[in-house]
Amino acid sequence: GETLLKVGQTIRSTMLILNGIVKLYREDDEGKEFFIYHLDAGQACSLSMICAAKHETSEILAKALTDATILAIPLAFMEQWMSKYKSWYQFVITSYRNRFEELLKTIDAIAFTNMDERLEDYLKKQVNKLGSNLKMTHQDIANDLNSSREVISRLLKKMEAKNWVVIHRNSIEWIKH
Amino acid sequence: GETLLKVGQTIRSTMLILNGIVKLYREDDEGKEFFIYHLDAGQACSLSMICAAKHETSEILAKALTDATILAIPLAFMEQWMSKYKSWYQFVITSYRNRFEELLKTIDAIAFTNMDERLEDYLKKQVNKLGSNLKMTHQDIANDLNSSREVISRLLKKMEAKNWVVIHRNSIEWIKH
DNA sequence: TTTTATGTGTGACTTATATCACGGTTGTTA
DNA sequence: TAACAACCGTGATATAAGTCACACATAAAA
Numbered sequence: 001g002e003t004l005l006k007v008g009q010t011i012r013s014t015m016l017i018l019n020g021i022v023k024l025y026r027e028d029d030e031g032k033e034f035f036i037y038h039l040d041a042g043q044a045c046s047l048s049m050i051c052a053a054k055h056e057t058s059e060i061l062a063k064a065l066t067d068a069t070i071l072a073i074p075l076a077f078m079e080q081w082m083s084k085y086k087s088w089y090q091f092v093i094t095s096y097r098n099r100f101e102e103l104l105k106t107i108d109a110i111a112f113t114n115m116d117e118r119l120e121d122y123l124k125k126q127v128n129k130l131g132s133n134l135k136m137t138h139q140d141i142a143n144d145l146n147s148s149r150e151v152i153s154r155l156l157k158k159m160e161a162k163n164w165v166v167i168h169r170n171s172i173e174w175i176k177h
Numbered sequence: 178g179e180t181l182l183k184v185g186q187t188i189r190s191t192m193l194i195l196n197g198i199v200k201l202y203r204e205d206d207e208g209k210e211f212f213i214y215h216l217d218a219g220q221a222c223s224l225s226m227i228c229a230a231k232h233e234t235s236e237i238l239a240k241a242l243t244d245a246t247i248l249a250i251p252l253a254f255m256e257q258w259m260s261k262y263k264s265w266y267q268f269v270i271t272s273y274r275n276r277f278e279e280l281l282k283t284i285d286a287i288a289f290t291n292m293d294e295r296l297e298d299y300l301k302k303q304v305n306k307l308g309s310n311l312k313m314t315h316q317d318i319a320n321d322l323n324s325s326r327e328v329i330s331r332l333l334k335k336m337e338a339k340n341w342v343v344i345h346r347n348s349i350e351w352i353k354h
Numbered sequence: 355t356t357t358t359a360t361g362t363g364t365g366a367c368t369t370a371t372a373t374c375a376c377g378g379t380t381g382t383t384a
Numbered sequence: 385t386a387a388c389a390a391c392c393g394t395g396a397t398a399t400a401a402g403t404c405a406c407a408c409a410t411a412a413a414a
Contacts, residue, residue: 026281028289036284047277056274059281083260096273097233100224103280104203104236107213110287111323112205115371137391146288148372153392169380169391292401314361325402330362346361346410 004070005048005062013072015048017041020068021129025061025144033061035122035144037102038129044092046099065129118145119155123165123174132174181247182225182239190249192225194218197245198306202238202321210238212299212321214279215306223276226255226269242306295322296332300342300351309351 005011007027019041025033039045039062047060081088109118122145126134142152156172159165166173182188184204196218202210216222216239224237258265286295299322303311315329322329333349336342343350 026284026288028285032289034284034288046273059278079263079266082266086256089256089259096223100277100280101236103277103284106284107203107211107280107287108205110284111203111211112209139391149392150373150394151371154394157393167392316361326362327364327403328401331364334363344362 002064003061004064005045005058005060007058007061009058011048011056011058013048013074014078015045016071016073017043017045018069018071020070021065022068022070023063023065025063026059027061032146033143034146036060036106037099038065038125040129043098044095046096115145115147115151116155116158119152120159120164123172127174134172134174135170136172137170179241180238181241182222182235182237184235184238186235188225188233188235190225190251191255192222193248193250194220194222195246195248197247198242199245199247200240200242202240203236204238209323210320211323213237213283214276215242215302217306220275221269221272223273226272292322292324292328293332293335296329297336297341300349304351311349311351312347313349314347 004015004022017039021041022039022045024036024039024045026036027033045062047058082092083089109121113121119141122141123134126136138152138156139149141147142149145152156165156167160167162176164174164176166175181192181199194216198218199216199222201213201216201222203213204210222239224235259269260266286298290298296318299318300311303313315333316326318324319326319329333342333344337344339353341351341353343352
């Protein structure tokens with residue numbers, strides 16, 4: 001639940017996730033948090049890499065979803081390693097590409113699909129990271145998807161009717177797919 | 178109007194825009210084209226950089242908006258220069274960062290704002306690149322914003338009433354802001 | 355000039371989603 | 385055990401946007 005990176009914060013080092021899961025959000029002017037993607041062990045925060053390279057400020061909000069160990073690599077090493085180790089260069093480039101793709105997928109989701117599909121997608125992602133028993137409230141989900149509790153409740157009901165999930169208080173169990 | 182890069186196409190080189198303007202789109206399954214951002218002279222297609230580095234396929238669609246000159250740099254040079262020239266490294270990193278930011282802004286726009294604001298934003302962007310006399314139909318705009326002609330027509334009418342634009346056949350003149 | 359294609363305007367309607375206003379349930383604290 | 389807070393369900397209604405139908409205007413082609 002800890003905030004690792006606030007919007008507007010200056011970034012001085014590249015962050016690598018050693019273990020745990022980190023959730024990245026985009027924030028609007030009123031502080032509404034829109035979920036973008038997860039980062040987990042072995043992944044790097046591309047944005048932090050880019051920002052670090054220019055001493056710029058963060059455009060996103062990062063929160064720990066589980067306990068996590070983060071390795072912060074000072075800018076100087078970042079640049080040095082880029083030219084020195086091909087494997088590091090490959091790692092960085094691959095990270096970029098993957099984050100970029102996630103972002104594009106997010107755009108697809110909100111530009112081309114309806115709430116029901118987005119919810120399904122979202123739940124699958126959570127299940128992937130956290131296992132099939134999701135400890136979250138309808139309100140939590142609504143926040144991440146920039147929707148409202150009632151809408152999520154109704155959609156979950158429909159999914160339950162289709163036997164995709166079982167709804168408990170404070171948790172949702174994914175059973176199909 | 179020429180397509181420079183199709184979705185699914187394998188990328189073998191990094192592309193730099195020497196002059197002209199290129200428009201990037203995201204495509205859905207039915208071929209609907211959602212406008213993401215412009216690239217112009219001096220900018221590089223970050224995605225092409227990333228993909229090129231792994232011989233992967235394109236996730237986006239690029240079209241020339243004006244006549245343009247594109248420089249294609251083979252992968253081999255890309256890697257070499259990265260470690261050899263600090264200026265090239267800086268250029269690449271900066272390009273990434275800028276494209277990443279654009280993508281985040283796009284997400285903001287579709288996640289947090291309504292059609293009227295998005296249209297205003299869109300028109301301003303076009304005006305920036307092409308001048309205040311935009312040669313495009315309402316249908317063109319609707320396609321880029323993944324909306325429909327009627328909606329755009331109505332919103333433009335409202336903007337005209339507020340004296341922000343003058344609507345002509347086949348073109349729109351931006352007068353205020 | 356007539357025809358045809360393309361672009362625009364507008365009312366009526368539909369749909370997805372958001373919001374409001376409740377009431378009910380469960381778990382926690384006093 | 386009472387009372388309180390957090391969570392969930394659900395009908396009613398509101399709103400933004402998309403769709404349909406059609407009229408009309410302009411420009412190009414025949």
